[in-house]
Amino acid sequence: MGRALGMIETRGLIGSIVAADEMLKAADVTLVRQEKVDAALVTVLVQGDVSAVQAAVEVGKMAASRVGELVSAHVIPHPDESIKDVLLKKDEKVSRSSSKKEPLKGNKGTSKKKTELPKAADEGSQVNNEETK
Template sequence: MGRAVGMIETIGIATNIEATDLMLKTADVVVYRQNKTDPALVTTYIVGDVSAVKIAIEAGKQVAERTGALVAYSVIPAVDIKTDECLIK
């Protein structure tokens, strides 16, 4: 399987940290980047195999939904190098 990127955006850093912790414990993924848009919106990007990223995002999504803080989530399988470059900036 190819490399995938997963993203989860939450309201509040505490929920995002809890979701990220569970994602890292659930599957073999690595935190690629964390972006704080403002004090309220936090997005964490993870990378790994497609199946691992899907499992991790699902786990993180459940945490954020439970607290009512989920804003958005997405999984991009087989990330193109140009998309990768956009995330680095």
């Protein structure tokens, strides 16, 4: 069983959601991630067996074209492991910090700030209420 990576890029969020939905329903693939590339460009990444990913991308292309604008689609059969590392880089950082079970930098004192913010908002609303009276 070979692994493959399938990518569909659309202009607009709705086209990417519909494409992802159709891909997941059409073949035995898993959704890796949805990336918002630019203001309107969204890329959906799926993985699975090579034939399943090819079938899913074909179905996703048709679905994206039907609902929105398909920009590009591509299948990479047997991608190198470093590709996976680059694509999942954000998720790995989160898992590393949570496995250490240490507070993240900048979290010290955030509970004080959270309690101070509502007080400031209440004082501001009281000032606005007094000014309007």
